[in-house]
Amino acid sequence: MQRCVGWILIVMAFLSPLGLLTKGTAWGEWGSVDLQDMVGYIPQGMKKLAGIWQALFPDYNMNFLGEGLASEYAGYILSALVGSVLIYVVSMIFTKLLIHQKNSPVS
Amino acid sequence: MHIPDGYLSPSTCLTLGAVMLPIWYRASAKLKRTLDVTRIPLISMGAVFAFLIMMFNVPIPDGTTAHATGAILLAIVLGPWAAVIAMSVALVIQALVFGDGGILAIGANTFNMAFIAPFIGYAVYRLLSTQAVNGSRRQFFASAIAGYCGLNVAAMAAAIEFGLQPLLFKAADGTPLYCPYGFDVTIPAMMIAHLTVAGVVEGLVTAVALKFIISQSADLIMTSTETAKEGER
Numbered sequence: 001m002q003r004c005v006g007w008i009l010i011v012m013a014f015l016s017p018l019g020l021l022t023k024g025t026a027w028g029e030w031g032s033v034d035l036q037d038m039v040g041y042i043p044q045g046m047k048k049l050a051g052i053w054q055a056l057f058p059d060y061n062m063n064f065l066g067e068g069l070a071s072e073y074a075g076y077i078l079s080a081l082v083g084s085v086l087i088y089v090v091s092m093i094f095t096k097l098l099i100h101q102k103n104s105p106v107s
Numbered sequence: 108m109h110i111p112d113g114y115l116s117p118s119t120c121l122t123l124g125a126v127m128l129p130i131w132y133r134a135s136a137k138l139k140r141t142l143d144v145t146r147i148p149l150i151s152m153g154a155v156f157a158f159l160i161m162m163f164n165v166p167i168p169d170g171t172t173a174h175a176t177g178a179i180l181l182a183i184v185l186g187p188w189a190a191v192i193a194m195s196v197a198l199v200i201q202a203l204v205f206g207d208g209g210i211l212a213i214g215a216n217t218f219n220m221a222f223i224a225p226f227i228g229y230a231v232y233r234l235l236s237t238q239a240v241n242g243s244r245r246q247f248f249a250s251a252i253a254g255y256c257g258l259n260v261a262a263m264a265a266a267i268e269f270g271l272q273p274l275l276f277k278a279a280d281g282t283p284l285y286c287p288y289g290f291d292v293t294i295p296a297m298m299i300a301h302l303t304v305a306g307v308v309e310g311l312v313t314a315v316a317l318k319f320i321i322s323q324s325a326d327l328i329m330t331s332t333e334t335a336k337e338g339e340r
Contacts, residue, residue: 001324005152012159019174022166026173027296028269028286029111035287045276045284046113053112055206060162080162083200084155091151091196098139099147 013080017073057082108173108265108297109201110216112209114286115268116276123268124214127195130222134191146185149327153181154193156316158201165308169296173305176220179228179257180313183250184320184328187229194221215268219261228257228313241325247314254313255306259298262305266290266297 025034032042032050057063060083062075142150157177164172181190195217201207208216235249270290273283286293321328 001320001327002148002152004323005149005156009152009155009159012156016159016162019163019165022164022172024166024171026108026164027167027169027171027300028114028265028293029109031111032113039287041282043113043283043285043287044278045116046286048113049117049209049211049285050111050113053202053206053210055202056204058206060205060207076162079205080159083158083204086204087154087158087197087200088151090200091154091193092147094192094196095138095142095147095150098135099142099144102139102142 009084013084014077016080017076020073020076108176108216108219108262109198109208110212110219110265110268111206112211114209114272115212115215116272116285117211119268119271119275119285120209120211120214122214123218127214127217127222130191131195134188137188138192141186142189146189150185150189150193153177153185153190154196157181157194158197160312161197161201161207165304167300167304169299171296171300173300175254175305175309175312176224176258176261177312177316178220178224178261179232179250179254179309180316182225182229182257183232183253183313183317187225190225190229191221194225215265219264219268223264224257224261226257227260228253231256241328242318242321246321247318250317251310251314253310255310258309259301259306262297262301263294266293269293269297 030038032046035046036042057075057079060076060079061072062078065071065075065078160177161174164174167173176194178190178194181193185193198208198217198221199213202210202213202216232249232253235252236246239245239249267290269286269288270293272286273289276284278284288296317328
């Protein structure tokens with residue numbers, strides 16, 4: 001069962017560029033520049049907060065892969081794989097710590 | 108539904124973060140008490156599934172996009188508290204590594220997608236699947252409707268968070284400081300996207316995946332009578 005789910009997840013990661021076929025942005029997830037075009041100004045508070053965090057791979061782009069559709073798709077798949085591994089490891093560590101606490105007599 | 112930084116005021120972010128703290132604590136305590144070691148990989152796989160399904164953007168007729176979350180499926184298969192943890196891990200990595208959803212907005216985004224969506228979905232599923240046998244048609248439809256409702260209530264929560272901003276936070280010149288759209292825009296926009304498309308996708312994903320999991324190993328899913336017994340313990 002777990003092996004089967006593992007394979008499904010890998011297939012999903014490689015199919016993820018299907019999610020790029022639709023071109024728009026999700027409602028309320030526009031960048032400041034897009035919002036400027038839409039409402040004519042960037043809200044002052046937003047200006048301060050929008051750039052507070054620089055993600056490593058913003059919008060699932062792997063910029064080192066270069067420009068173009070193929071790179072965009074490859075970056076998306078790579079993001080899917082990197083993200084999956086990170087999430088798997090982090091949730092594994094977190095749940096293992098919980099179990100460990102439960103089994104240790106100290107807590 | 109991943110609210111970026113800048114759309115919500117710091118106080119809104121702080122409030123929702125403060126709401127999430129006891130929820131995360133409760134979820135951890137609950138898992139610590141009830142989690143079986145053999146189910147650890149399942150929770151991690153659930154978190155990965157949620158992350159991946161959120162990458163499949165679907166087009167909305169108004170030109171925007173939306174996506175399913177997997178939150179309701181996780182709630183049904185792993186239980187709602189485990190779903191809180193799995194969804195939160197996925198959302199935090201999305202925000203930190205991929206900039207999908209803000210850092211300050213993590214409280215808001217986890218509130219919507221890691222708390223509201225799984226718990227509403229789970230409640231609807233429990234209500235509709237009472238006495239339903241594993242693999243039955245009723246269970247299939249119960250999970251589909253649960254997925255639909257869970258995602259839509261979460262979208263409504265996001266719409267309210269967005270729409271509150273221009274009411275509460277204005278600059279000296281009267282322009283909105285954060286999200287510039289009020290309820291008259293945010294609620295129709297979020298709800299049309301999720302009622303017509305994303306909710307349907309979430310329902311389908313929930314029901315089909317649940318059916319598949321049951322066909323593979325039915326003992327993974329507790330029927331509602333069993334969960335009720337579990338709750339009494």
